[in-house]
Amino acid sequence: MNGFTSDWLALREPFDRAARAAAAATLDLPSLIAGRSAEDGSLSVIDLACGTGANLRELAPRLGGTQRWRLIDHDPVLLNAVAPALAGWASARGHRFEQHGDLLHVEGRGENGLAFAAAVQTGRLDLARDLNTLPFARTQLVTASALLDLVSADWLRALLDQALAARCALLFALNVDGRTAWDPADDHDELVHAAFAAHQRRDKGFLGPALGGQAVEQAALWLGAAGYRVRQADSDWIIDASQPGPSHPAAAALQRAMIEGMATAASEQAPDNEAAIRAWRQRRLALLERSCLRVGHTDLIAMP
Numbered sequence: 224m225n226g227f228t229s230d231w232l233a234l235r236e237p238f239d240r241a242a243r244a245a246a247a248a249t250l251d252l253p254s255l256i257a258g259r260s261a262e263d264g265s266l267s268v269i270d271l272a273c274g275t276g277a278n279l280r281e282l283a284p285r286l287g288g289t290q291r292w293r294l295i296d297h298d299p300v301l302l303n304a305v306a307p308a309l310a311g312w313a314s315a316r317g318h319r320f321e322q323h324g325d326l327l328h329v330e331g332r333g334e335n336g337l338a339f340a341a342a343v344q345t346g347r348l349d350l351a352r353d354l355n356t357l358p359f360a361r362t363q364l365v366t367a368s369a370l371l372d373l374v375s376a377d378w379l380r381a382l383l384d385q386a387l388a389a390r391c392a393l394l395f396a397l398n399v400d401g402r403t404a405w406d407p408a409d410d411h412d413e414l415v416h417a418a419f420a421a422h423q424r425r426d427k428g429f430l431g432p433a434l435g436g437q438a439v440e441q442a443a444l445w446l447g448a449a450g451y452r453v454r455q456a457d458s459d460w461i462i463d464a465s466q467p468g469p470s471h472p473a474a475a476a477l478q479r480a481m482i483e484g485m486a487t488a489a490s491e492q493a494p495d496n497e498a499a500i501r502a503w504r505q506r507r508l509a510l511l512e513r514s515c516l517r518v519g520h521t522d523l524i525a526m527p
């Protein structure tokens with residue numbers, strides 16, 4: 224779970240999509256973004272820590288209109304996977320995809336009926352070190368998905384200072400918020416969750432201990448204090464491996480990865496409890512085909 228391989232990102236993407244659809248119904252993105260375009264009528268977007276571009280695949284059709292995206296990550300393998308991932312997605316959705324050298328272009332119509340046309344460029348950058356090299360002043364929307372829980376308070380403050388100075392809108396999706404629930408429950412769920420949450424707050428390379436489940440609350444506090452209008456909506460993963468059907472293999476695979484990832488992280492964090500955590504892992508794997516896991520996330524949108 225900490226490696227951010229394209230396999231891991233692909234495993235989570237359908238659950239991210241379902242979670243974000245639930246949040247989008249509350250957040251009404253097009254109306255929040257309306258009127259924010261640049262003089263040429265396009266919307267400039269920076270996607271921080273883009274992975275293979277899942278955030279663009281989610282947002283471009285929802286936002287509609289003409290868009291210019293800058294997709295930023297430090298991992299060249301993930302950045303190289305952006306074009307094929309966009310091409311595959313466009314083909315499956317009936318969108319048009321073109322590549323001219325480094326410039327990608329995708330256009331189509333979202334499920335909400337809005338037409339969109341997005342010009343997309345990728346950029347390799349260590350966001351911990353070089354955040355201030357990004358062109359915030361020429362950007363209307365700064366966004367990230369599944370990033371905030373990795374960053375420190377200092378890094379978040381630096382990001383907000385720059386984005387607020389440029390009056391950018393902000394959209395942070397899929398922020399882990401600390402809620403985790405299993406059905407059926409196990410006596411040691413809480414022990415594992417507590418150790419896992421503490422592990423999430425270790426330094427993930429963003430200038431200090433990660434905010435983990437506190438990130439979205441901290442962001443909302445600072446944005447509100449700066450006079451931004453903040454809206455939040457739950458975007459929980461619901462990983463139900465107890466139901467047969469077409470989505471069952473994906474749910475079973477993601478739930479298995481979560482069990483393994485939680486057990487490994489919890490054991491690293493609380494080695495004294497290793498035997499109990501190992502036993503929890505075995506019971507959870509045995510129960511997998513009968514279990515539903517809910518992982519709490521929050522989406523946050525903030526407007527100047």
Ligand SMILES: C[S@@+](CC[C@H](N)C(=O)[O-])C[C@H]1O[C@@H](n2cnc3c(N)ncnc32)[C@H](O)[C@@H]1O
Nearest residue numbers: 227272273274277296297298349350351368369
């Ligand atoms: C959980 S993944 C999210 C990826 C993508 N936003 C998504 O929703 O699928 C976190 C991303 O942060 C990127 N990342 C981690 N540290 C980074 C850094 N210092 N600079 C830039 N990107 C970083 C990883 O390469 C990975 O793509």
